[in-house]
Amino acid sequence: MxxxxxxxxxxxxxxxxxxxxxxxxxxxxxxxxxxxxxxxxxxxxxxxxxxxxxxxxxxxxxxxxxxxxxxxxxxxxxxxxxxxxxxxxxxxxxxxxxxxxxxxxxxxxxxxxxxxxxxxxxxxxxxxxxxxxxxxxxxxxxxxxxxxxxxxxxxxxxxxxxxxxxxxxxxxxxxxxxxxxxxxxxxxxxxxVGVPSEEGVVEDDVRAENYNTSAIEFLRRLPGVTDSNYRAIMDGCSSLAEVALLTVERLAELMGGQKSAKILRDFLDAKYPTLL
Missing domain, CATH: 3.40.50.10130 (Rossmann fold)
Incomplete structure (x- = not known):
């Protein structure tokens, strides 16, 4: 068929x-x-x-x-x-x-x-x-x-x-x-098509009413986040702030592996360099 x-x-x-x-x-x-x-x-x-x-x-x-x-x-x-x-x-x-x-x-x-x-x-x-x-x-x-x-x-x-x-x-x-x-x-x-505007809004996005497209695009650009695990992270967290507070163990469960979770956790915990 x-x-x-x-x-x-x-x-x-x-x-x-x-x-x-x-x-x-x-x-x-x-x-x-x-x-x-x-x-x-x-x-x-x-x-x-x-x-x-x-x-x-x-x-x-x-x-x-x-x-x-x-x-x-x-x-x-x-x-x-x-x-x-x-x-x-x-x-x-x-x-x-x-x-x-x-x-x-x-x-x-x-x-x-x-x-x-x-x-x-x-x-x-x-x-x-x-x-x-x-x-x-x-x-x-x-x-x-x-x-x-x-x-x-x-x-x-x-x-x-x-x-x-x-x-x-x-x-x-x-x-x-x-x-x-x-x-x-x-x-x-x-x-x-698929390109966010300066305001972070994706033109003709049929899911814009149900999804924060700007937050999704930001999430997908974080280290360790891939096309195969970002949807699981979205299902397990309600905001980017909640993602930043997750432990390595919880991230490993959502991301499907300890390596990806550690990469993301290390990135979130890295100290911001002092501006001189």
Whole structure:
């Protein structure tokens, strides 16, 4: 039930696509030849995080006729429309991001700011792969099982869409399909997503009424606090002042380890140098 053909994924992410009878690939065709498709008059735009230029995907998207806008993004790797944000992961990166807890935070941010968050998982078409052998997949959910982690991620974020791609060129075709009937992304808004203002308020933050976003951002920047343990600290404390008064033992319980707790406690207890 989790795996859908590309055309059905695009069908579910675009507006009013149920009434359309033509092919999304034809609608998004970009051509320089006279007498081309009518939709070719408007060039498709994709906002790309600067760090993604270490890969070849932005170049492939450009070759497909898309206009690439390089910026520094706080949330997501690719912005396809005002509502669609894509986080791209290779298989190796997926494992490491799960291990560090970084993927959970990245998906949490996408769900927080975009109506249609997408996790793109790329694998090589020249090599077969599997997360684990069939014999190792049990009936129970275990914290160290990659299939369990992926399943829990989808269950925790029901709006998250997972897209599998076999190559860079396949990814470009998927992006073109997802952009069907979508408005073009706004560069200014995309760069401001997730960035606190001078007053400490995060623009368009849907959780601003329930969370002190300034305090959360401050907490996540403390030594020893990571993407995988800051939520436990928030659940165990009602304020930053309460965090500062916790013992090493209590911090170890919340942070999941003695080492991280000692790093934070030493930082909080360090004497401020005398100003001369």
């Amino acid at each position: 989790m795996m859908l053909p590309v055309d059905q994924v695009a069908h579910g992410l675009v507006r009013n696509s149920a009434s359309e009878t033509y092919s999304p690939s034809k609608q998004n065709m970009v051509t320089r030849k006279a007498g081309g498709q009518k939709e070719a008059d408007k060039e498709m735009q994709v906002i790309v995080d600067m760090r993604e230029f270490m890969s070849s995907l932005p170049n492939v998207l450009h070759q497909k006729g898309m206009h690439i806008i390089p910026v520094t993004l706080e949330v997501g790797d690719y912005i396809l429309s005002p509502t669609i944000c894509v986080e791209r992961k290779s298989i190796q990166d997926l494992f490491s991001s799960f291990a560090s807890g970084r993927l959970y935070h990245q998906v949490e941010m996408m769900v927080r700011y975009y109506r249609m968050p997408v996790l793109l998982i790329e694998f090589s078409q020249d090599k077969s792969f599997s997360f684990q052998s069939t014999s190792e997949i049990g009936d129970d959910v275990t914290p160290h099982n990659i299939i369990s982690k992926l399943s829990l991620l989808v269950l925790h974020f029901p709006r998250l869409r997972i897209v599998w791609s076999r190559s860079l060129h396949a990814t470009a075709e998927i992006f073109a399909s997802l952009k069907t009937n979508q408005d073009e992304p706004d560069e200014v808004k995309a760069t401001r």
